[in-house]
Every structure is written in C-alpha cells, then in structure tokens.
Amino acid sequence: MADLFDKFQPLIDQYEALRGSGLRDPFHLQMDEIKSPTRAVVNGREIILVGTYNYMGMTFDPDVIAAGKKALEEFGSGTTGSRVLNGTYQGHAECEAALREFYAMDHAMVFSTGYQANLGLMSVMAGRGEYIVLDADSHASIYDGCAMGNADIVRFRHNSVSDLEKRLNRLPAEAGKLVVLEGVYSMVGDIAPLKEMVAVAKAAGAMIVVDEAHAMGFFGENGRGVFEAAGVEDDVDFVVGTFSKSVGTVGGFVVSNHPKFDILRLVTRPYVYTASLPPAVVACAATSIRKLMSAHHKRAHLWQASRKMHADLRGAGFELGTAEAESAIIAVKMPDQQTSAAMWTALIEEGVYVNMVPPQATPGFNLLRCSLCAEHSNEDVAEIVARFVRAGQAVGLPVSA
Amino acid sequence: MTTTKEEVLPRLIDIIQPFNKKDIELTAATSFANDLELDSLTVMDLVAEIEDEYDIILPVNMLPDLETIGDVASAVAEIKSK
Numbered sequence: 028m029a030d031l032f033d034k035f036q037p038l039i040d041q042y043e044a045l046r047g048s049g050l051r052d053p054f055h056l057q058m059d060e061i062k063s064p065t066r067a068v069v070n071g072r073e074i075i076l077v078g079t080y081n082y083m084g085m086t087f088d089p090d091v092i093a094a095g096k097k098a099l100e101e102f103g104s105g106t107t108g109s110r111v112l113n114g115t116y117q118g119h120a121e122c123e124a125a126l127r128e129f130y131a132m133d134h135a136m137v138f139s140t141g142y143q144a145n146l147g148l149m150s151v152m153a154g155r156g157e158y159i160v161l162d163a164d165s166h167a168s169i170y171d172g173c174a175m176g177n178a179d180i181v182r183f184r185h186n187s188v189s190d191l192e193k194r195l196n197r198l199p200a201e202a203g204k205l206v207v208l209e210g211v212y213s214m215v216g217d218i219a220p221l222k223e224m225v226a227v228a229k230a231a232g233a234m235i236v237v238d239e240a241h242a243m244g245f246f247g248e249n250g251r252g253v254f255e256a257a258g259v260e261d262d263v264d265f266v267v268g269t270f271s272k273s274v275g276t277v278g279g280f281v282v283s284n285h286p287k288f289d290i291l292r293l294v295t296r297p298y299v300y301t302a303s304l305p306p307a308v309v310a311c312a313a314t315s316i317r318k319l320m321s322a323h324h325k326r327a328h329l330w331q332a333s334r335k336m337h338a339d340l341r342g343a344g345f346e347l348g349t350a351e352a353e354s355a356i357i358a359v360k361m362p363d364q365q366t367s368a369a370m371w372t373a374l375i376e377e378g379v380y381v382n383m384v385p386p387q388a389t390p391g392f393n394l395l396r397c398s399l400c401a402e403h404s405n406e407d408v409a410e411i412v413a414r415f416v417r418a419g420q421a422v423g424l425p426v427s428a
Numbered sequence: 429m430t431t432t433k434e435e436v437l438p439r440l441i442d443i444i445q446p447f448n449k450k451d452i453e454l455t456a457a458t459s460f461a462n463d464l465e466l467d468s469l470t471v472m473d474l475v476a477e478i479e480d481e482y483d484i485i486l487p488v489n490m491l492p493d494l495e496t497i498g499d500v501a502s503a504v505a506e507i508k509s510k
Contacts, residue, residue, distance in 0.1 A: 158487075163472055173488070173489070174489070178489075179485070179487035179489060179490075180487050180488035180489045181485050181487055181488070182472065182475075182476075182488055184476060190476075193480075194479070194485060197479075197483065197484065197485050198485065390467060390468060390469035391469060
C-alpha cells in the first residue's frame with residue numbers, strides 16, 4: 028500500500044540531516060516567557076528578539092492590553108461565528124472605523140488573518156478572462172489567492188517597471204486587470220518603486236492592490252505605508268494589511284475607496300466561511316491602530332535604529348540583502364545552508380533570535396533575516412551587532428568589530 | 429496568420445538550451461521537471477525568455493499542463509495563431 032507521506036521523504040531526510048548535525052532546530056524554537064517586544068526567555072536564558080516583525084512594539088502597550096482585557100471580560104473569549112452571521116460585534120465595527128480613519132479611506136474590511144485577506148481579495152477580484160499581474164517575489168498568500176481563483180496569472184520580474192509594462196502591453200486592452208504590488212518585500216526588505224509602477228499600471232487601465240504588511244506604521248507621514256511615502260494614495264484601489272506586525276496582534280484587512288467595495292463581504296469566501304476575530308483581538312487592534320497614527324517618535328527611532336544596524340553590520344563585513352536600509356528588515360546573506368544553520372545556532376547561544384530563511388523560500392539565497400522594533404534601544408542595536416560579529420567569527424565568517 | 433508546433437520547436441529548443449545544465453538531448457518529448465530538473469526560479473526565468481521571444485503571455489496557471497518541450501511548442505503556436 029502506498030504511503031502518502033513518501034512524497035515528503037526528501038524533505039524529511041534533509042531535515043533529519045540538519046538535526047543530526049548537532050545544530051539547533053531553527054524551526055521549532057520555543058519561547059518560554061515573553062518579557063517585552065524585544066526580550067524572551069528560551070531554555071532559561073534571556074534573548075534579544077530580532078526577528079518578530081513587531082516593528083512598532085505594540086504587543087505590550089498598556090492601552091492595548093487594557094482594551095483587550097476589557098473586551099475579553101465584556102464580550103467573551105470568542106464570537107463562534109462568521110462576520111456575516113453572528114460574528115460581527117461592536118468591536119469589529121470599531122476596528123474597521125479605526126482603519127478607515129488611519130488610511131483616510133471610505134471602506135475597510137477586517138479578515139481573521141492577513142493571509143486570508145490576500146486569499147480573499149485575489150481569489151474574488153479577478154475572474155475567468157481577467158488577469159492578475161503580480162511581482163514574481165509576491166508573498167505566498169498572494170500566490171495562493173491566485174491559485175484559488177479563475178483569472179489568468181501573469182508574473183513580472185521582481186521590482187522591474189519595464190517588465191511589468193511589457194507584460195501589461197501584451198494583455199487584451201479591454202480585459203479586466205489587477206496589478207498586485209507589495210510596499211516592502213519581506214525576504215530582503217527592499218521596497219517597490221511604487222510611483223513608477225502605479226503609473227504604468229494606471230496607463231494600462233488596471234486596478235491596483237498594494238500589500239503594506241511590512242510597511243504599516245512607519246512609512247509615510249501618517250504611517251500608512253510605502254504607497255503614502257511614494258505619493259500615490261489617490262491611484263491605489265486597494266491596500267491590504269495585517270494586524271500581526273506593527274499592530275501587534277493578529278488579523279488582516281483590505282481598505283478601499285471603491286463605492287461598491289462592500290459587496291466583497293458577501294462574495295469573499297475566506298471572509299464568509301470562517302469565524303471572526305475574538306473581541307479582545309479587535310479591541311487590541313483598534314486601540315493600537317489609533318495610537319500608530321501619531322507614533323511619530325517611535326517611527327523616527329525605528330528608522331534610525333534600522334539604518335544604524337544596517338551600516339554597522341555592513342561595516343563589520345557582513346553581506347546584506349540591500350545596499351542601504353530600505354525598511355526595518357535587514358537580511359544577512361550566508362554563503363550556504365550549513366553556515367546559515369551554524370550561524371543561527373551561534374546567535375542563539377549568544378542570545379539573539381533572528382529568522383533563518385531556507386533557500387526553499389528564497390531560491391538562490393540563504394538568509395538570516397533581522398527585523399527591528401521601535402523598542403530596540405541604541406544600546407540594544409550595538410549589542411546585537413557585537414553578538415553578530417562574535418557569532419560570525421565562531422562559524423568562520425570574515426567579519427570583525 | 430497560423431503558426432505550427434513544428435515551426436516553433438527548433439527556435440524554442442535554442443531558447444531552452446542555456447537552461448540545459450545536464451546537457452541532455454532536447455526533443456519535443458523532453459520533460460522540464462523529470463529530464464531538465466528545473467527549479468521554480470529557473471522556470472520563472474525560462475518562461476520570461478519564451479514570452480519575450482514570441483511577444484506573448486504564458487499564464488502561470490497554464491504551466492502545470494506544460495510538461496514537455498512539445499507541450500510548450502503547441503501552446504506557443506496556439507497563442508500565436510489566435
């Protein structure tokens with residue numbers, strides 16, 4: 028009898044080899060205590076968290092915690108229902124109101140995760156005979172949403188304006204088109220040339236989605252994202268985002284000015300056929316979003332810390348994913364998977380957690396991805412860099428303080 | 429103007445040749461996954477090359493049906509003939 032698990036054997040072998048090499052398993056790290064947005068306890072030792080996407084450090088904000096506790100007590104632990112049945116509470120409406128205000132847009136729709144927001148939007152907005160045109164490096168949730176729908180899917184080379192334009196020009200002029208962009212691409216933390224891309228997409232008559240998951244909170248005057256910083260707010264049809272990064276809880280959303288936007292609540296399956304977010308979660312999110320509107324000092328510090336860490340790691344001899352700090356993500360390139368795993372383990376021994384990104388997620392690259400938090404102090408950044416240098420030297424990389 | 433699979437095939441094989449790291453003989457029956465063993469990133473590059481050569485779009489959702497070089501030649505011919 029065929030064992031349906033046989034197809035996973037190559038991956039099982041690879042994973043067993045990694046575990047058998049004496050290195051720590053980077054994919055099953057357990058955090059026993061969380062002290063703050065930047066500190067956790069693992070195996071009885073405190074480590075600095077440098078890979079959490081908790082950009083604005085809102086997870087322990089006292090106002091956010093208080094709002095969550097209050098909602099938990101007043102509205103219970105869960106809604107046990109879909110948004111279109113019994114799962115829309117006052118808190119969900121309040122959360123959508125906070126989003127409309129944050130983005131200065133007419134409509135907002137909250138999903139149970141960011142993944143589902145993309146899954147829903149991509150699967151429903153373009154149908155048979157229509158086109159979704161996406162960046163080759165798009166997030167898995169965008170690809171999965173495309174696979175769930177019936178549109179023809181067209182890829183362009185990552186961040187290439189000319190390649191996007193060339194492909195748009197090959198499509199039938201009269202066909203419906205959706206161009207999908209991301210403000211910040213999470214693998215190496217580079218940003219999209221949105222001004223140019225939006226112009227090209229508009230010229231081709233396409234509607235435009237920008238996923239600002241890794242930019243919300245600290246790009247643009249109001250923290251809306253790269254599309255705000257690029258000055259293209261009036262030309263973007265949909266902005267997708269998440270509560271699981273800068274907002275500091277879990278959930279996803281789409282905001283738009285389109286007058287017919289609300290019909291999506293009835294036709295988007297990842298919105299309709301799942302339970303809505305728990306009351307405490309939407310209360311935390313709404314409070315956090317409102318605080319992010321005016322978090323100018325935090326934004327400024329996060330940028331300064333990101334630039335400083337990028338410059339110091341580069342100065343120490345590490346090879347980085349971008350020439351300058353384009354976002355709060357700093358990706359450190361490793362020569363091979365073995366060194367990457369050894370370096371990740373050495374960093375944990377030093378008391379630093381980063382994300383180890385295997386080449387399956389970023390073909391051709393072995394990355395150790397760092398993301399900074401507005402709560403990382405200048406002393407934290409200096410300490411992180413010092414620990415990186417010691418760990419690098421321990422695994423034989425040509426780096427020095 | 430109609431284009432046939434037979435017309436597309438020789439030039440298509442020329443385009444695929446740089447991706448033929450194992451240096452096997454390329455025919456209409458050559459499979460991308462089993463014979464050429466292309467990874468997803470390489471497939472992306474190859475698709476872009478083919479699209480640019482023929483000034484067409486090969487939608488991503490069509491790719492799972494294109495197992496062999498002959499399948500791609502047929503698809504290109506069909507799109508060019510539309």
